[in-house]
Amino acid sequence: MHTAVIGSQAQVVEDTAQAGTGCAPLPEVDDPRAVAPRDARELSRQFFRRLAELEEGTPERQYARNTLIEMNMSLVRFAAGRFRGRGDDMEDVVQTGMIGLIKAIDRFELSREVEFTSFALPYIVGEIKRFFRDTTWAVHVPRRLQELRVELAKARDELAGRLDREPTVAELATLMNLPEKEVVETQIASNGYSSSSLDAALTGDGPEHGEAVLADFIGVEEDGLRLVEDFQSLAPLMAELSERDREILHMRFVEEATQAEIGERLGCSQMHVSRLIKRIIARLRRGMLGELGCA
Template identity: 60%
Template sequence: MTAHTAQTAGAERAESARSTPTREPVGDIGDLPWIEDAGKIAPPDARELSRLFFDRLQVLEEGTPAHQYARSTLIEMNLSLVRFAAGRFRNRGGGDMEDIVQVGTIGLIKAIDRFDLSREVEFTSFAVPYITGEIKRFFRDTSWAVHVPRRLQELRVDIARSKESLATQLDRDPTVPELAEQLGLSEGEVTEGIVAANGYTAGSLDMPADPADAGRRNAPGRTFADVLGGPDPAMETVENLHALAPLLGDLDDRERRIIDMRFGQEMTQSQIGTELGISQMHVSRLISRILRKLRSGMLVEE
């Protein structure tokens, strides 16, 4: 089939799609052809029809049935572009194919809303970068095992490229100062990026803690879960002391002295009474009152 014959056949198919509606459209769609199932139109016909729909879309008032019909039909007719772009990420991992197609469709919609026929650029050439960019953004935002700032996500890519380039030149792995010089960053920023890169993937807690056991079946060695530390019981005491310190500062001199003698010097109530010249019963009431005040303050702090 010659190029002229193919072009003529494509034009005839597109004209047939324009002039042969299969059912009555809902709402006023103006002079646009009614297409029953835009998703079943072959790509060559979709390209031909897309020019017509883009031409009309530019003059239609937004929000009208005709505008909505033209826009939704353009989306359905060009979903093959999304499937084509999504196929390149099939083996990328980190996302279901259906999710990738949905994300790519967002890029297609953005391309349709921003396309202008006056640029004399094929819509396919204009749309694919939008679709691909949206899919790449999806992987960048969802494939990290630990969430890190986008700045560090992008820095990880730059460090990986520079590391590969310098390793080729130096015939060894580059150092942090060499990477910093290559990227025009400080050593601290490069170190931060390297540390953040560890959050891209996460290992299982059931992995052997000793790398030497990783390649052996039925290895009796301990896993990472076995060597995880537990909560330190002394931490609660430290937290309580930090909360108690400002409350002790709010006591008057006499109250602080009583607390120090009772709990710091571990004096008995009788000894405290003798020291202060008061009865043991009075000391007991004072200590109870001070402790209630401190306990109340601790509850407020929590």
């Protein structure tokens, strides 16, 4: 990939000698990749200074740019080493990092008064992270299904174009020469290629929408879950009630007896039963709110 970008240094130097630009020539670097990092730092300043003066498309500018790329490849190797052990081919990671290096060289200016290494590393690391983000699955999926996902996408596009509609599982299975069950399994596995956080912010169409997150729009609230939480909190509070208070609650809310019926069974007035129930419920409410005091 980058052999073509860098080209033949010997030929570029020869072309430079013939260019006759009238400016002081750049030093010839026999093997830019072998330049020590400390020397590369000073040489890079010279090459960047000259690069800013040269016109696009000239052989000397091509030589300066390509030499800068080769001299600073150690930065890419250094950045790529931070991602060792991710399971990907390191050469792919390095090649991706080279894209970041080239972007940094094309955008760097000596007037920034910052070392090129400090300027370039964020570009290099950014490209490598983008590579992992674009090529890494969000969840673990068997290699067989990862490979089938690509074939399935091709088959779907082919059939969709031919039929002018979405193909069925049976049609995909026939074209791919696979059992329908395996096609379905691949379709499900494809959902693991990317994911979104439930806390991901969603942008509304206007300020009246406010800021929302994905979780706000997924599923429905289940009232039964709230009841479970309430029962869990209520159980120890019920255990603290007297036997008589628990009996009153059982008659009122389980047996659904009227206050008058409860009064008959307890030998008291309906008004007294009403006061008893209010007192018990108030006690339980304070307990649920963490304010339990004396009844």
